[in-house]
Amino acid sequence: MSTDDTTTAPVTAVLGLGAMGLPMATRLAGAFPARAFDVFEERRTLAAAAGATPAATPAEAADGADVVVIAVRDQDQLESCLFGGGPVEKGAAGVLREGAVVVVTSTVGVDGVQAVATRLAERGVRLVDAPVSGGAVRAGTGDLLIMVGADDTALEAARPILDRLASTLHIVGPRTGDGQIMKTVNQLLCGIHTAAAAESLALARALGIDLDRAVDVLGQGAAASFMLADRGPRMVQQYQAAEDGTGGPELRSRLDIIRKDMNIVVSLAKKAGVATSVAAAADQLYQLAMSQGLGAQDDSALVTLLSPRTAG
Structure with missing residues (x-):
């Protein structure tokens, strides 16, 4: 055709x-x-x-x-x-x-x-x-x-x-299912990388580092990842919105979607008998975000759970 x-x-x-x-x-x-x-x-x-x-x-x-x-x-x-x-x-x-x-x-x-x-x-x-x-x-x-x-x-x-x-x-x-298996493995990394990016930026902010600069520096070294490059700037916007009331980032990837995917990751890993402790920890972080009513927000909102509203 x-x-x-x-x-x-x-x-x-x-x-x-x-x-x-x-x-x-x-x-x-x-x-x-x-x-x-x-x-x-x-x-x-x-x-x-x-x-x-x-x-x-x-x-x-x-x-x-x-x-x-x-x-x-x-x-x-x-x-x-x-x-x-x-x-x-x-x-x-x-x-x-x-x-x-x-x-x-x-x-x-x-x-x-x-x-x-x-x-x-x-x-x-x-x-x-x-x-x-x-x-x-x-x-x-x-x-x-x-x-x-x-x-x-x-x-x-x-x-x-x-x-x-x-x-x-x-x-x-x-x-049928081979694609889903590969996507589950893919989402394990995506979910962990997003959570890790949120923790890194929350720490940088709490220690008084400019977040735009932090995203730029991290993106140029061994810590770089697609999820950091994509979510990092939106995480900065999340903090800015919380501090000054401006609009947050555009909704591009709902938090309840990555939570759903991480649940699939943890369930499939359990069925396969493979320990995925880091993925399980990330899954719990997304569940915490869900319990705080963030499910319909962009998944970059995860960062707002991890440090005080104002930087130290």
């Missing part, structure tokens, strides 16, 4: 237009006939402005689609989009033709994606397990890391879509 000729390009539906889903829909609409669904009308309006055709239900978006890309928060939302339930009355699975492919980009865990794959297979629909990493900005430019678990037939059908979204595409294995 050609990504330049929309008469032969796969008809695509994107279900879920959150922080990752909307930029992915925007990216896909630039190359394919694309439809887009979200439970919130304002998100559908944004997708329409980007060139996608808005749909009021997952079924409307998926009717006649070759590939359905799902970018939702958790297992419950995944099942709702496909099979109905909750705020969604008409799930996509009921209208998908035999041979269609569902691409799950969400982090839902091995058991969750395998359960969905089994139900779809009963309808003759294939599933590509394809969780993503890279953030919203990279999603909009086709610069994502995508970790895939799928058989060759499903992968071939979804390949034009995956290639449009990814700069780095890794076929982890042929099994």
